[in-house]
Amino acid sequence: MANLISAEQLTVVHGSRTLLDGVSLGVSEGDRIGVVGRNGDGKSTLLRLLARTQEADGGRVTHTGGLRVAVLSQTDTLVPGATVREAVLGDQPAHAWASQSRVRDVVAGLLGDLEASDVGGLEAVVSTLSGGQRRRVALAALLAGDHDLVVLDEPTNHLDVEGVAWLAEHLRTRWPAGSGALLVVTHDRWFLDAVCERVWEVHDGVVDPYEGGYAAYVLTRAERSRVAAVTEERRQNLLRKELAWLRRGAPARTSKPRFRIDAANALIEDVPPLRDTVELAKMATTRLGKDVVDLEDVTLAFRGKTLLDRVTWRLGPGDRVGVVGVNGAGKSSLLRLVNGTQAPDAGRVRRGSTVVVATLTQEVLELEEVGELRALEAVDKVASHVRLGDRDVPAGQLLERLGFTAQRAWTRVDDLSGGERRRLQLLRLLMAEPNVLLLDEPTNDLDTDTLAAVEDLLDGWPGTLVVVSHDRYLLERITDRQVALLGDGAVRDLPNGVEEYLQRRAVLKAAGAARTVAAGRSAATAGRGAATPADGAAARAARKEMARLERQLEKLARREEQLHAQLAAQATDLAAVTALDAELRALTGERERIEESWLEVSELVE
Template identity: 40%
Template sequence: MNYLSAENIAKSFGDKWLFKNITFGLNRGDKVALIGTNGTGKTTFLNILAGLIPPDEGEVSLRKEIRLGYLDQSPTFDEQLPIIEVIFASSNPVASAVKRYEQALVSGDDDALTDILEEMDSLKAWDFESKVKEILGRLGIHDVDARFGTLSGGQRKRVALAKVLLEDPDLLILDEPTNHLDLTTVEWLESYLNTQNTTLLVVTHDRYFLDKVCNNVLELDHGSAYTYKGNYAYFLEKKADREEMEAAEIDKARNLMRKELDWIRRQPKARGTKAKYRVDAFEDLKDKASQKKYDNQLELNVRATRLGSKIIELQSVGKGYDGRELIHNFVYTFRKGDRIGIVGPNGMGKTTLLKLITGEIRPDNGQVVRGDTVQFGYYTQSDLDYQDGQRVIELVKEVAEVVRLGTGQTVTVSKFLETFLFTPSKQHDLVEKLSGGEKRRLQLLLMLMKEPNFLILDEPTNDLDISSLNVLEEFLSNFPGCLMIVSHDRYFLDQLVDHLFVFEGDGKIRDFPGNYSDYRVWLEEQESAARQAVAESKQAQKIETTPVAAIPKSTETNRRKLSYKEQREMEELETGMATLEERKSALIQLLNAGGTHEELTSWATEIEQISTQLADKEMRWLELSEWA
């Protein structure tokens, strides 16, 4: 069943066509990745499909009664609304029914309550509240009464993502949904979208996400669109074949054009005396031959300042805020060539550690000792600093006129800009006109020009397209100095780091030898071993508490009664579960009432712990109830 169709759509800005003559369709169950370099018009394309802006040419049609959910890069809602009202301000009939149900309860309108109860039943809306709590909790949103206007950019994006998921649309369009999510949340979203019977169009640079979630790829490239029926790995293979074929066609056209040009020049100047069809064919050939071939990117190889034998020592370093310990007595001595990834949930202290290392903040205890030769290159999520009316080439020349390469050679800043995918024409664009990803790319380039020998990259992959990531990965893989990366991009981490600092909470940082995939395998093994130990313990307890006479001598199921000890255990479980439920309800009320950041985090953590305890107790109670 076709959900959405785009016929020959085009969009231009001024006299430049962003894309033209694109025909595209989405069928039920399609999960399509939209790929293209920064500036090719991916967000504009999504806005046209979502009906937010019209195309200059062509037409977009959405099947009748299909509900579309759209997550854009900068979501906006009423700044004064609490988060919970943003979530429920929805066209989703289930959310609307739940909201009217709560209003009827408050007002005490029995007639309205009777009507809404029937609607709640027909919509199967009774589990909506638990779904809201699950999705908000997974996305790290606990204070649902906080006003939307008080949230950071990342928090706003997570609220908007929660809203669009809870609307349960037939067609989801997501623009960079993994930005501002930690690794655990990205993996949860990946699993959620895989298990939902959702039709999806998504823009993301997370290559593992693309490979596991998407079954089709749509590429925007030089104003045209190319479709690939497969996942991201299939796309890479077929794209290479296409570029090789097109490069051969361009070479052929250029050779033929030389012959035709010679013929054109030898003919009489009067156009009418020449074969018109051959002149027209020459113009077409000229267009083909003037296309740019898919040459390999220039090697990005920047010189790094020499790094001495003494780099940085963290001597029992500790740091906390408002009574909460983020880093507890952490000890580490950096060595030459260290390539460290930093992972852990948001708010655990990852950025705090980076600021301690660079000296931006001081530790509460312990000492950070830095070598004299250490020169930091610190990339943060802060905005690019430039003046109004400043062009790209002008901003870069403020740092240097030439760039020294690792080989000892020097190149002009214009040539160096090309290595970071800024074409000669793009170098003269106004900085303020660049896309978000292009500004991030420029920010990285300016940092590298200063020849650092200790790179610290805090979420460098946000807003960068895949082509830019490939260039950056190639450079970082050959970087001779120390490297620290905070990133939610699992592929990026796997390519570049050889051990991790894992923030586990309560100030503990685990130094894990291996990349992120190695860590996930190790973690699954630990969890599996823990589950096995619990199962064996329960089995041993079951055998221990079962009278010898009651143990069946055959494989047939035999009924038995609970022992006195098991009856007592069952009664204690019931009492314990009731107590835990009361505590959980009280904590939820506290969360809803609001509090300080530390209180909210503490309450949310305790709720998770109680939920785990309840699950274990309920499982044991069910086991015992079979014999009751």
């Protein structure tokens, strides 16, 4: 593979701290590299150096001739007075960009929500957009271009689960195999596994490379740590032996430990389950009783839009529930109903008499009142220890588990970084010993190591847990079931998790597009024998048929996804590929036939 970037002996010093110390590495064509590390260890700095938007204090970065690099930083550079169309598509006429499949995909995948909102779609002015919408526009502007190397710094920020899945698929298929290159800093571990084939860990002034995505990185890092511990133990033993030999005049002896990759399996062989759900549920029942929070026939509207429509939803002791949904569907409103800060328009919310709710909000305003205190003092002000599982854990130990060194534990709260403040906010909530914990986008400002520590902490927490997050890995890691808000006023269980949510959304989008086409056809044929909307029993029968066809489309979508996965796995088997391709073509024809039937039926219920 052709080399795109060479970095030699890069050194960066920030104040009294060395972020990078003589780092040498390279980026080649075909690379898909994820960059991880603790907040403040130099991940974003490394990206800027490689993109040559920042100069190193020492060393040099060389680009191959004519290299086209695109960079998405954490702050956008959009022109406030420009429209979304101008920011993303420049002055291209509609027929020009619409004829490019990649650009059409980007516009539909990232900007479709703007068309559905009241901001004005592609004609919206950038300065009128929310932070999340601006982020999508900046990402769309980058991906609409043609580049050899794409550098992304936290691209999943402000993207929902659906947006993250779309971005992962786009980056997987953006370049042919072996061409183009991707460098991405992200805390989204599912995204790392879905997109990246190598991982760079930035820490203590160095960059350690790992082959594979996030899962492979965790396994290999654990093995390296094991070997390092064994090596250090052997070294200490050798030193003692050498001293004994020296006393007797014998020559020193040394040995080298062998690196055995299968030892990684031994690391996890005897590891117990993540959490003892039966024991935690028993403890939760003791603390909570049988009744926790029940929403009964609840209706809630906001600005004329019905978010919940006669919803009945029950939370029991020890339930661990993840909530996903489209933006504006009412996820945060659902949390407010549970914690009692919002009342329903109709129906009622019942809470058990022993329920104590704590909510981790998306802001960290709760820390303003303790800004002058040290981190440990801010925790001690709530409690000096907490009951976690079946044992008492002191505040200092919990601070250490969440990544606070002895020095940082005695740092003023106002001087902590965003990620540290987020961790402190969560820890203070846990120290109050609530028995119902609500987390609203808890991954904001947290790196992968900190997220693992938070998950480990929550594994032993007995109580009812509700998590709203776009972080698919986190949801599947710390919750036992997921529910979805699809914007239709209902709370729907997802037996197959986030994957089922994405499939449901795909069906709904296809149905929405079909309705648009049907509406156009109805308008075009008005007065010329167009289908007449049905009434009464006929309309009910038509809706029932539409539901049946939608279920068939959903089943076909799942099978189509399976076929694509099989094609990728058996790419070298010509006979298998031929058979799978034939099945895929037949399935595509069947899907088109069902979509046509859906269109015809839908005209009867317009």
